[in-house]
């Protein structure tokens with residue numbers, strides 16, 4: 001497989017001969033106001049440019065949208081992507097919304113979805129802890145499986161909790177993508193994984209290669225790539241946890 005971080009949680013994944021675009025957040029740098037009630041109220045989102053031409057990102061076989069927060073699916077994505085492209089979403093509510101944007105080939109992921117011979121299994125996620133969970137809403141992850149490939153788990157916008165442990169126990173992925181920017185509002189704690197969550201993933205799946213994405217691209221991030229890299233050294237995770245720059249890709 002080849003995994004390219006585009007920006008934020010947007011990935012291009014070549015898996016068993018099929019090219020997937022994950023969580024398309026395709027606006028130009030600075031298009032949207034900052035998320036209210038969080039750091040960097042002087043900086044518009046996205047904080048950085050796409051590292052590739054947006055038209056190139058439309059050249060995929062399928063799109064997976066883990067949830068409909070703006071920084072995972074935006075108006076620019078709805079404009080740029082072909083409306084007949086196969087699109088996978090977490091539930092019927094999200095399916096209805098993307099259909100209203102014009103997408104005609106929308107499938108709700110289950111634990112047994114198949115596409116081009118690839119098994120796609122929806123996994124659970126928790127977009128924060130405690131009271132804030134209600135506000136942030138439902139999210140999912142997805143596990144990719146194929147006889148010719150290592151198993152890949154894209155965890156989505158989730159913190160470490162027993163649902164992630166369950167996904168690791170069930171699917172035993174060799175490659176794991178976590179959203180690791182420790183995004184937060186001023187109150188309510190982590191919305192996605194921070195460095196301690198990533199350490200939990202590493203301890204639960206010590207043989208896996210873990211990629212941390214969703215970093216430094218939206219105003220409410222609190223964990224920088226440099227801080228995570230230092231923590232990786234400190235905790236002996238070197239070589240196990242990768243921290244890609246935007247545009248960087250890995251053959252795994």
Ligand SMILES: O=c1ccn([C@@H]2O[C@H](COP(=O)(O)O)[C@@H](O)[C@H]2O)c(=O)[nH]1
Nearest residue numbers: 035036069070071135136157183191192
């Ligand atoms: O009250 C709310 C509820 C949701 N949001 C959205 O939260 C996400 C946070 O970003 P993540 O990448 O999911 O961590 C963001 O897209 C907002 O649209 C909010 O801001 N306020």
